[in-house]
Structure formats: structure tokens, C-alpha cells
Amino acid sequence: MNVKRYTIYLIEDEAAKSCFGQEVLLYKLFLKGQADVSPQQTIIKKQISYITRLIPVLTIHSRLQEKLGGLNGYEMKDNHIIFCPDSRAELRIYYDHIVLLANGSLEAETMFFEILRQVESCFFAMNFQNHHFGWLSPIKTKKNGVKFG
Known part of the structure; x- marks a missing residue:
């Protein structure tokens, strides 16, 4: 079965x-950051670091346990x-x-995406193998600016 790999940044x-x-x-910035050898690699890594936040690891672990703890098929x-x-x-x-x-149908991955979406509104997911990318929570626009979630 073909395994899909998503890299997700906050x-x-x-x-x-x-x-x-x-x-x-x-x-494209994150794709360049995946390159092993590049003269601009240090600059690209700094740019990525500047626009990303640390992952709220404990919050995510807690939310996953809360939402999936009783689910048959969760480990x-x-x-x-x-x-x-x-x-x-x-x-x-x-x-x-x-x-x-x-791998397989979208059911299992969608469950994870839904829970991450509830934790933070600015997760950006990328599948570099298939060149797919997007926000986990769609960004909504208002007349006077951009609103999240």
C-alpha cells in the first residue's frame, strides 16, 4: 500500500x-528547506524558524487521549x-x-486532522511526494481583514 507522508508546521x-x-x-519555502545541499540552506532554515511556532506537544497529546482514548483501534x-x-x-x-x-482510505488521517484543527488554527500540512499542501483549518476572510478558524 502507498504510504502518504504529511509534514505539518504551526x-x-x-x-x-x-x-x-x-x-x-x-x-515552496518548505520544499527548499527539505533539500539536503543548498548554498542558501542556512537562510531558508532561519526563514522557516521565523514564521513557525513550537508545537504545543502536551496539549496535542492530551487532546488525542481525550478524543480517541475510548476508540477501538487507537493505540x-x-x-x-x-x-x-x-x-x-x-x-x-x-x-x-x-x-x-x-495509508488506505482517508478515515484514519482525517481523524487526526480534525483533532489538530481543534487545537490550533494555523497548522499548514504538506505532502512533498504528491505536491499537496494546505491549511488544516481554512482561513476565513472578512471585509476588514483576515480571520482564522
Whole structure:
């Protein structure tokens, strides 16, 4: 089965507002940050560090336990894992990003995305293999500016 890998960053509110409608530029920055060798690698890493926030690790662990603790097919060992009849997803939480590995139908990965969406409004997810990217919570616009969640 083909495993999808999402890398998820928590973007600073002001940076998210600035990137509204220009998500492809944000994706390209992170894509360049994935490159092993680049003369600009130090600058790119600093740019990524500047626009991202630390992941609220304990809050996410707590919310996952609260929402999924009684679910048949949920395990927490080193990582959080959901097994569904047609899918499997594993969430790995680090201090600066999150990795979601998923295969099968969208059911298991969607459960993780829904919970992350409830924790913070500025998570940006990228699947570099398939060039897919986007906000976990859609950014809503108002007449007088940008509003989140």
C-alpha cells in the first residue's frame, strides 16, 4: 500500500495572514528547506524558524487521549496510531513539526486532522511526494481583514 507522508508546521498568526492566498510560496519555502545541499540552506532554515511556532506537544497529546482514548483501534505507544477497517494513520509529534503517515482510505488521517484543527488554527500540512499542501483549518476572510478558524 502507498504510504502518504504529511509534514505539518504551526505557522505564526501574522505569517499566516501574510500568506493567505499565496500558499504556494509557503509550500515552496518548505520544499527548499527539505533539500539536503543548498548554498542558501542556512537562510531558508532561519526563514522557516521565523514564521513557525513550537508545537504545543502536551496539549496535542492530551487532546488525542481525550478524543480517541475510548476508540477501538487507537493505540498510543511512542506515537499515536489509529487502525480503521480500510486505513491506518500514525501521528509523530516533535517540538517543531508533526509527521502524519497514512495509508488506505482517508478515515484514519482525517481523524487526526480534525483533532489538530481543534487545537490550533494555523497548522499548514504538506505532502512533498504528491505536491499537496494546505491549511488544516481554512482561513476565513472578512471585509476588514483576515480571520482564522
